[in-house]
Amino acid sequence: MHTETSAFRQLLHRLARLGSRLDVAAILILAVLVLAAVGTCFPQRPSTTSGDPDRQAHWEALVRDRYGPLTDLLTALGLFDWFHVGALLGPLGPFSPMLLLLAATLICTARRWKTVVRAAISPPGRGSIATASHAPYTARKATHLSLPIPPDVLARLHAWMKAAGFRVHVGVDSSTDTDITVPVIRGDRYRWASLGTLFTHLGVLLLLPAAILTATGWREMVTVQPGETVTVRHNHDVRLRSDELTVIRRPDGSIADYQTQISLYTDSDVISGPVRLNAPLHFAGLRFYLHHYTGSGQDTAITFLVTRDPGYSLAILAGFLLLVGMVSSLYLPHTSICAWFLPDGTLHLAGWSGRVGMPFEREFEAFVALVTDL
Amino acid sequence: MSTIAYIVLWLALAVAALDRRYAARWSRRVAAGMIGCAWGMWAILLVRRALDAGHWPLSTRYEFALCWVWSTLAIYFLLEADRQRAIGWATVVAALLIATYALTRPASERAMTPLPPILRSVWLQLHVLTTVMGYAVLGVAAAAALAALSVGRQSSPEEHQATEIVERTMERMVALGLPWLTAAILTGAIWAEHAWGRYWGWDPKETWSLVTWLWYLLILHIAPLPRWRGRPLAWLVLAGYGLILFTFMGVPWLVRTVRLESLHGF
Numbered sequence: 001m002h003t004e005t006s007a008f009r010q011l012l013h014r015l016a017r018l019g020s021r022l023d024v025a026a027i028l029i030l031a032v033l034v035l036a037a038v039g040t041c042f043p044q045r046p047s048t049t050s051g052d053p054d055r056q057a058h059w060e061a062l063v064r065d066r067y068g069p070l071t072d073l074l075t076a077l078g079l080f081d082w083f084h085v086g087a088l089l090g091p092l093g094p095f096s097p098m099l100l101l102l103a104a105t106l107i108c109t110a111r112r113w114k115t116v117v118r119a120a121i122s123p124p125g126r127g128s129i130a131t132a133s134h135a136p137y138t139a140r141k142a143t144h145l146s147l148p149i150p151p152d153v154l155a156r157l158h159a160w161m162k163a164a165g166f167r168v169h170v171g172v173d174s175s176t177d178t179d180i181t182v183p184v185i186r187g188d189r190y191r192w193a194s195l196g197t198l199f200t201h202l203g204v205l206l207l208l209p210a211a212i213l214t215a216t217g218w219r220e221m222v223t224v225q226p227g228e229t230v231t232v233r234h235n236h237d238v239r240l241r242s243d244e245l246t247v248i249r250r251p252d253g254s255i256a257d258y259q260t261q262i263s264l265y266t267d268s269d270v271i272s273g274p275v276r277l278n279a280p281l282h283f284a285g286l287r288f289y290l291h292h293y294t295g296s297g298q299d300t301a302i303t304f305l306v307t308r309d310p311g312y313s314l315a316i317l318a319g320f321l322l323l324v325g326m327v328s329s330l331y332l333p334h335t336s337i338c339a340w341f342l343p344d345g346t347l348h349l350a351g352w353s354g355r356v357g358m359p360f361e362r363e364f365e366a367f368v369a370l371v372t373d374l
Numbered sequence: 375m376s377t378i379a380y381i382v383l384w385l386a387l388a389v390a391a392l393d394r395r396y397a398a399r400w401s402r403r404v405a406a407g408m409i410g411c412a413w414g415m416w417a418i419l420l421v422r423r424a425l426d427a428g429h430w431p432l433s434t435r436y437e438f439a440l441c442w443v444w445s446t447l448a449i450y451f452l453l454e455a456d457r458q459r460a461i462g463w464a465t466v467v468a469a470l471l472i473a474t475y476a477l478t479r480p481a482s483e484r485a486m487t488p489l490p491p492i493l494r495s496v497w498l499q500l501h502v503l504t505t506v507m508g509y510a511v512l513g514v515a516a517a518a519a520l521a522a523l524s525v526g527r528q529s530s531p532e533e534h535q536a537t538e539i540v541e542r543t544m545e546r547m548v549a550l551g552l553p554w555l556t557a558a559i560l561t562g563a564i565w566a567e568h569a570w571g572r573y574w575g576w577d578p579k580e581t582w583s584l585v586t587w588l589w590y591l592l593i594l595h596i597a598p599l600p601r602w603r604g605r606p607l608a609w610l611v612l613a614g615y616g617l618i619l620f621t622f623m624g625v626p627w628l629v630r631t632v633r634l635e636s637l638h639g640f
Contacts, residue, residue: 022595022596022598022599023595023596023599025595026592026595026596029588029591029592029595030588030592032588033585033588033589033592036581036584036585036588037581037582037585039576039581040578040581040582040625040628040632040634041628041632042632043632043633043634043635044576044634044635046635066633082576083576083581214573214574219571219572250488252488254488255491256488256491257491257494258491277491277492277494277569278492278494278495278497278498278565278568278569279568280568280571287571289570289571305571307571307572309567309571309572309573312567312573315563315573315574316560316563316564316573319556319559319560319563320560322556322560323553323556323557323560326552326553326556327553330549330550330552330553331550331553
């Protein structure tokens with residue numbers, strides 16, 4: 001029993017390691033990408049055909065005319081309904097690349113969050129002189145300085161680092177083999193930016209519940225004559241009345257904008273307000289969009305699109321998390337600088353920068369130049 | 375005016391190619407000056423278009439392409455021109471591709487039209503602006519990739535060092551460009567919700583924007599892996615620009631050919 005538990009744990013551990021590998025993530029991203037692209041190579045069944053046998057039959061006739069004997073095979077593969085079932089679940093069900101990618105993101109986040117949070121809250125202490133030569137940016141400069149370091153030299157370095165936005169810490173590094181402790185000045189900047197990766201991964205993960213919530217929503221068209229009150233089919237509690245339509249025209253006669261005044265009622269509530277293109281009216285968890293109008297004057301019939309989308313806010317939140325995470329980790333990378341003062345007067349300098357988004361070379365060169373002038 | 379700006383862009387390419395060959399201080403100055411001159415011409419073209427149309431020149435495919443050319447040159451100037459001689463000619467090649475596409479549009483697409491009511495939204499303006507910025511930054515990344523690939527495998531140590539700098543620039547540009555693509559999809563989703571009542575509809579344009587975004591996300595994941603560094607990564611970045619070009623120029627063709635439904639005008 002114990003051996004079985006241990007083997008199961010080992011398997012889980014291996015799966016976790018596999019899920020957080022960059023090359024595995026890259027393969028899954030590629031698979032999702034290919035699946036998405038495949039869906040654009042075939043006409044997709046319009047949502048307006050559902051529940052309308054005539055439209056359904058017409059659409060199928062068009063497809064059959066185009067693809068002939070292959071139609072049944074392509075239909076069976078779900079290629080005409082690709083983005084309803086195909087891209088999300090695909091023929092592989094829970095092992096579809098999209099779900100596997102989300103699982104890999106979850107595993108990667110679970111494995112890394114402690115390290116990332118620790119890095120974000122820890123004091124500047126990155127690197128020791130023993131490991132400095134492995135830093136991406138290194139330099140050694142001979143100076144006339146001798147220990148202890150003159151306060152004005154430290155003050156200059158301190159001021160430069162502060163001006164560049166670094167958090168500065170002056171201390172000693174005793175990680176050398178010698179008996180002498182080595183004075184070191186360390187600086188780090190944007191340490192919280194490492195949290196950006198977590199934000200990005202969280203954003204990706206939130207997209208799935210957002211999509212599921214959106215799938216529980218609905219859309220319907222409601223056509224209203226002036227002065228008429230119509231009940232929304234999906235929500236019988238809500239009634240809609242359109243009062244008037246205003247068409248704003250340019251001097252050349254073309255339409256610049258149009259809007260209508262509508263009133264919305266439930267048994268306990270009523271609101272009234274304008275609806276324009278790009279500016280829907282929100283009421284009772286529903287959105288009312290001005291879709292189009294036909295006729296003119298008293299014969300004008302205005303068609304509204306009424307939607308309920310419980311996943312929208314979550315999807316937008318996910319998008320903002322993705323954006324904030326990317327900007328912080330790619331534009332404001334966690335950056336560290338260290339300068340060790342060796343007993344023979346040599347200054348050993350090292351720099352690290354989290355991501356390649358912003359150039360750090362120049363800043364490090366400026367730091368080295370400052371040290372050279374000491 | 376557009377023809378003159380186009381000719382100046384070709385001249386800039388010729389001078390930048392000379393600079394690549396001679397690598398002298400004078401050739402660098404002349405090349406930078408010529409590219410700057412081309413950028414100025416496209417700026418004037420855009421301002422005139424905006425004044426004549428009475429709105430931001432971002433409402434048609436043609437106007438978007440003009441902005442794309444201008445932004446590509448601007449990004450090059452802002453971020454790289456003072457230290458990256460090697461990618462100047464390639465940036466002009468990337469800009470010329472778009473400029474050629476813009477100037478070969480039929481007259482109906484180039485005509486100035488009043489802004490349709492559906493396009494009057496701050497979210498749409500943000501969507502188009504972030505898209506053009508992302509495309510421009512990734513255009514410079516593609517230019518760096520092209521420059522890196524144009525150096526032979528058996529290069530001298532100096533050339534090898536220069537290529538490494540170009541490759542770093544390429545990676546940096548990808549990292550800078552991806553957040554702009556993310557912002558473009560996000561603002562586009564918000565506008566789609568305001569205009570069409572849904573934030574995502576698997577419209578071919580939306581799907582190919584996602585494909586492009588995923589491609590650059592893949593590059594970011596692959597970049598730290600040692601065996602993908604250098605030329606393989608440069609090929610991927612170049613292919614990414616191919617995807618961008620397809621999303622912009624090829625998707626309308628795909629929509630017509632496969633008879634897909636699309637709400638996107640451009």
